[in-house]
Amino acid sequence: MQIISILMTSKFVIESFWQQGANCVVLAYSKAMLLTYGLQNSFKKRKIGKGNLVILRDESSLFLSRKEIQKSNIGNRIYFRKYSNRKKARDIRKIKEFVELVFAILVQRLQLIGYNGKEFTRTHSKKALTKEGMTTERFHELIGIKKKPVHKLLKKDIQKIIRKKAVLLYHNNHIVCASRGRFNEDTGTAMITDKIPVLHGRKAKGWFELK
Numbered sequence: 001m002q003i004i005s006i007l008m009t010s011k012f013v014i015e016s017f018w019q020q021g022a023n024c025v026v027l028a029y030s031k032a033m034l035l036t037y038g039l040q041n042s043f044k045k046r047k048i049g050k051g052n053l054v055i056l057r058d059e060s061s062l063f064l065s066r067k068e069i070q071k072s073n074i075g076n077r078i079y080f081r082k083y084s085n086r087k088k089a090r091d092i093r094k095i096k097e098f099v100e101l102v103f104a105i106l107v108q109r110l111q112l113i114g115y116n117g118k119e120f121t122r123t124h125s126k127k128a129l130t131k132e133g134m135t136t137e138r139f140h141e142l143i144g145i146k147k148k149p150v151h152k153l154l155k156k157d158i159q160k161i162i163r164k165k166a167v168l169l170y171h172n173n174h175i176v177c178a179s180r181g182r183f184n185e186d187t188g189t190a191m192i193t194d195k196i197p198v199l200h201g202r203k204a205k206g207w208f209e210l211k
Helices: 010-016 024-036 066-072 086-113 122-132 155-163
Strands: 017-019 043-048 051-056 061-065 078-080 167-171 174-179 182-185 188-191 206-208
Touching (some): 017 024, 051 086
Antiparallel strands (some): 043 051, 167 174, 167 206
């Protein structure tokens, strides 16, 4: 399924944005959602007044105004690639809108339902998402999606993972989304070969996919 245009390939999505900070889980899930569900099917939006009622895939909902989205994304430490090509620039704008909406949803959901038994203010939500980092075991619940079972990453899995369109690889301190063997590391791109991928200096220990 095409996401927007024929230009928006797996490579394009993986290389289109990156983080500076501890927000790897936001980026990994945003890329996995784009590649698994696409822009239109990750969640539904219904225009109401000066904002949107956002309906997540688990049928939970929340209201976000444009002002709320902008306010939530101040200091998100997410950076987007720039292109002079008109079609690529258009697709980047669409991806940016999507990622900023995901970030705003996470900020609000942390305040509404908390995480791992903790309550969050707006300030603490943004700090947790950008500076402190978050555990990934239940992170999918915040964005209203489901994930498939988690697997220990073994060498025999590597060729299977390389063929997948969207797989999340992780260890205790970092998580990335890989697509067709390609994943983002800081501002660059790395390729999975025949070895266990190294993420920020440590070998990945597990992998899973979104449902």
